[in-house]
Amino acid sequence: MMLDIGCGDCKKGDFGLDARRTSSVDIIADARKLPFKNGSIDHVYSSDTIEHFSHLEIRSVLVEWVRILKKDGVIEIRCPDLRARAFLFFLNSNWENVRDIYGGQDYTGNFHRCGFSFGLLKRLLESCGIRNVKRIIKGYKGVPFIPDCLHVTGFKR
Numbered sequence: 001m002m003l004d005i006g007c008g009d010c011k012k013g014d015f016g017l018d019a020r021r022t023s024s025v026d027i028i029a030d031a032r033k034l035p036f037k038n039g040s041i042d043h044v045y046s047s048d049t050i051e052h053f054s055h056l057e058i059r060s061v062l063v064e065w066v067r068i069l070k071k072d073g074v075i076e077i078r079c080p081d082l083r084a085r086a087f088l089f090f091l092n093s094n095w096e097n098v099r100d101i102y103g104g105q106d107y108t109g110n111f112h113r114c115g116f117s118f119g120l121l122k123r124l125l126e127s128c129g130i131r132n133v134k135r136i137i138k139g140y141k142g143v144p145f146i147p148d149c150l151h152v153t154g155f156k157r
Contacts, residue, residue, distance in 0.1 A: 001014050002042060002044075002045055004045045005049055005065065006052070007022075007025060010024055012045055012047070015027060031064070031065070032061055034064055036068040039070045040070070041068045043073060043076065044065050046065070048078060048079060048080070050062075050077055050079045051113065052103070052110070052114075053114055059124060062128045066156055069156040071157070074155060075155075077152050078151045079150050080115065080116075081149055081150035082117060084146050085097065085101045086101065122152065129156055132154055135150070138151070
């Protein structure tokens with residue numbers, strides 16, 4: 001069973017969970033307190049959600065996501081790569097690059113409150129019981145050395 005946390009309008013997996021109602025959402029819940037039993041999910045997927053939590057609470061959020069994973073279950077996270085986004089802003093200071101760092105801000109809660117590099121996210125996931133954390137890189141607009149996002153996978157110990 002695959003759970004998409006923060007699915008918004010585009011669910012990937014068997015169940016979509018989000019704090020707001022959309023046509024793709026199956027379960028309305030706060031991603032800080034998931035309505036699932038320990039070890040009940042095979043694959044936790046989350047795209048463009050983790051950056052909406054404060055850096056002060058991010059570890060407890062990830063502990064909660066790992067809690068519901070089965071042993072050897074997969075966690076897959078996609079979020080903005082803050083290093084790449086800051087570099088793009090440095091190269092071209094425009095409003096699109098500001099939005100990519102701080103979020104769309106077009107509805108309540110659509111603000112980025114935290115940012116990650118691969119090293120930060122990898123160490124954080126490992127501290128929450130995830131092993132074999134790997135990065136998946138796809139180039140940004142055809143430029144192979146600038147990642148389009150921070151995309152990582154790992155397995156629960």
